[in-house]
Amino acid sequence: MARLLIVDDERDIRYLYAAELEDEGYEVETAGNGADAAELLKHHSFDLVVLDIQMKGESGLQLLQKIVKERTDLPVILCTAFSCYKEDFSSWLADGYVVKSSDLTELKNEVARVLKKKHH
């Protein structure tokens, strides 16, 4: 069973994503900020990180850089409220992108795609 880490500073988003992704059969952990996420990454193994770009404190992109540097094999999907994130060049390091929506089909598809790619 694939283990996912959801990082988002909005509590309800974390709950929603966790509920929906668990329904899909994934094992889900959540973190509300970059520091907590880094801590979890240090001590647990994950197959994928779902990362919010715009967070209070350390931004998702800063965390992304750290992850890519230290854990090159760990895929990351960026979640954002606004598709303009592509203007920021450092977002290109991610493996997938999802614009937030109440319909989580896109997120689920993206998670499945990236995990499948990872295992190939």
Place this chain on the structure above:
Amino acid sequence: MLSGCCWNKEAINADECRLLRPGDEELLFNRKKRFLSRCVECPCFIEDLRQRNDECDGLPGLFSYTIEELLAQRTEIRSLTSQAQSRNREIRFFHEVGQVLQTSVDIDEVISMALTAITSGKGFGLNRAILLLVDKERQHLKGHIAVGPRSREEAGRIWHEIEEHDYSLNDMGQIFFKKKMPAEKEKFRDLLEILSVPMSRNEHLFITTLNEQKTRHIKNLYQVPGIDLWQAENLGGGELLMVPLISKNRRIGLLLADNIINGRPITAEDVQSIETFSLPVSFAIERAGLYERLQEELAKVTAANIQLREQQELILRMEKMALVGKIASNIAHTIRNPLTIIGGFARNLMKNTPQEDAKHSYIESIVRETRRLEEVLEEVLSYSESLHPTFDWWDVNHLITAVFAGLRDDLQMSHISCRFNLEPNLPKAKLDYKKISYCLRSLATNAIEAMSDGGQIQIQSALCDNEIHITLTDTGPGMNAETIRAVTTPFFSTKESGSGLGLPLCARILEEHGTTLDIVSTEGQGTTFTIRLNISREDEHGPTIDR
């Protein structure tokens, strides 16, 4: 002993004197006038006089001296009159030509007038004039234009045409300037090319003449040193007048003139007149040349100003749009998150609520209405995104200058000098200004960091076929082949600081622009980065943003 001559008769009949001409009727009855104008030149009278020398006390002998002197003075007066007439003509001619030379600032008009004056019968009447001008960089004495017929047939035709129309000198100059100049340049193109000489050839006859600032009248071109044989051959090898054109000690050019068609010898008067004429011509050519350069510069400045204004407006628009983008992003964040949560949980609830449950339809309403709100939000955001004009036609040189202006302090602090070699008047390239600026800045920063002990960066822009090449060369330590391959991989960095993202992102940006980052490097010598930008307007590809 009376001869058959009529000098001693008071009145004569017309058939008695062989020297009378039509219109000389008065002389038939006026002995004094007849004697002074005709008899003193008449061989019969002179013979009579000679025979009388032997008589008496030799008084007639003295008389013959007087006559000799009279004739000599008469010849001199004739020659002076003709000289005066020719001077008079010259003054009128100078006046006519001078007006054009003094007022025109069009170099071609000045040259047309000057050369017409030299070659037309109403001017100095030489067959051919060739003008060589010193080029702007003062490297070459270049054949500029030649005027005159190339063959006897052409000469006959031209002279006949001029005779028929009775043009004034000014008319001829204007006709030449407005109608004939390009054809004339073309006609003598081969000769003009043959006569061009580098200014460094100090031993060459043309350059010597120009440097010594002295007119030369050559009788036989084959017999003077310093001219290439094929040049002499192409000039006809005969007589040639060479007048240096000097304005305030500056060498403007060289004027060659000859009578290649009719072979009339060039007289001392011709030489003197053309030499005098060359002064206002030199001045006028120089002035017109300066004026032309001034106009060119003015046009450049005007064009640069227009371009600058356009770019400023674009940048301003971009900044405004960036602000719109920021606002949109904030709105998106504050609205999208709650919408996601409301709609997301509603969907989750709906999944777990049986269809027949009354709540199911309520939840469905929430889901539907959230979806509608999300669609409205999407529309607003995509509109604000579409306002971003970053991918547009931009002036590459302007972009380079702007990027390096922003790096000035870094460059100074690192003791790095910059040499720009930007090709002027490049066409615009379609690019994302922000991204290519970022790219160039990364390459420059990379170079700066590679040259910790100072060095030089050379930036070049050039047009190569359908591409603009931006080349950045540093004098840093260089890279080996393995490093070159690795530098575009994220987080590969040979530097202790830095994100290691610069070059990988450059590669990505250029990929978006449909091109690649070329790196050539020699260890110990430096690295050259080349960006090739397509400028072909048929292939108006947009950025490949979506992945």
